[in-house]
Amino acid sequence: MAIALVSCAGHRAPSSSLNQPPSIRLNHHTVSRGDTLYSIAWRYGQDFRKLAAINGIKPPYNIYPGQRLHLNGKVPRQVASSSPVARKKTVAKPAPTQKAIPAKNTKSLTKSSTRQKPQSKRTGTIHWRWPVRGQVISKFRSGDPLRKGVDIAGEKGESVSAAADGTVIYAGSALRGYGKLLIVKHSDVYLSAYAHNHRLLVKEGSKVKAGQRIAELGSSGTNRDKLHFEIRKNGQPVDPLAYLP
Known part of the structure; x- marks a missing residue:
């Protein structure tokens, strides 16, 4: 199926319903129309930066229908040691502890x-x-x-x-x-x-x-x-x- 890539915010694939059910047991996701790297990361409860690094995808995170993304794996060593995301993560201060609201x-x-x-x-x-x-x-x-x-x-x-x-x-x-x-x-x-x-x-x-x-x-x-x-x-x-x- 020939589908034209629509670049909305630089990373969107054209929209339609998703056919792949979410499951923590899945190791891959096949990009469908309407998917973005952000929505896929959201769907599987992942950090979009890690998902991008695992699959070697750089900003603005372009993806295309039919592309097969790895959902699990190690971040490449060169990415982990040299990327702005990785460097920022190593110096980030711990988030303040959230107190329960009455x-x-x-x-x-x-x-x-x-x-x-x-x-x-x-x-x-x-x-x-x-x-x-x-x-x-x-x-x-x-x-x-x-x-x-x-x-x-x-x-x-x-x-x-x-x-x-x-x-x-x-x-x-x-x-x-x-x-x-x-x-x-x-x-x-x-x-x-x-x-x-x-x-x-x-x-x-x-x-x-x-x-x-x-x-x-x-x-x-x-x-x-x-x-x-x-x-x-x-x-x-x-x-x-x-x-x-």
Whole structure:
């Protein structure tokens, strides 16, 4: 099948549904239409930098349909010793320990809280804020593939905001189970995702600010109107309630 490569943000392959089910037992992934290096790394819970290094892919991380990517393996020695990513990793300071947030602050945000001045919580240089105001109807559970983030109830068309400053690295619907999805890169360590949107308002490569309207809440890929929100640290899901104010 001849498929033209579409270079959106320098790394996207044309979009369609994914046929390869996610599994930690898989050692390879065959690139399909709509895949990006970022979305593949997200799909398998990997750090996009490591996945790129294993497969010898350099920025801007161009991939193409039919390409076979290794999901496991060692980072080449020359890459591990000389790449900016590797060097940065060796001198990086440990991330501050996250303190548990009292339940009364994380169960839901009432109508009165929507009238208060937006608050943020700082992680290093990143200031996190809630992407939407509403009741948390499903919480993160470590190790549960269906609970990698939080679900926040809302109404169709309600504004979804960026949780922190960053760059949109994925905008599409090719990642099964997420509906219309946005992934924002905040740093080499942290990414966030906004799923099941009704409409996406930003494109890949867009620079966004914390609190900026980036999507409309919806029910794409699910059975009710809600926002599914995730934070990934070095490719691994973490509890958003430990980061949100």
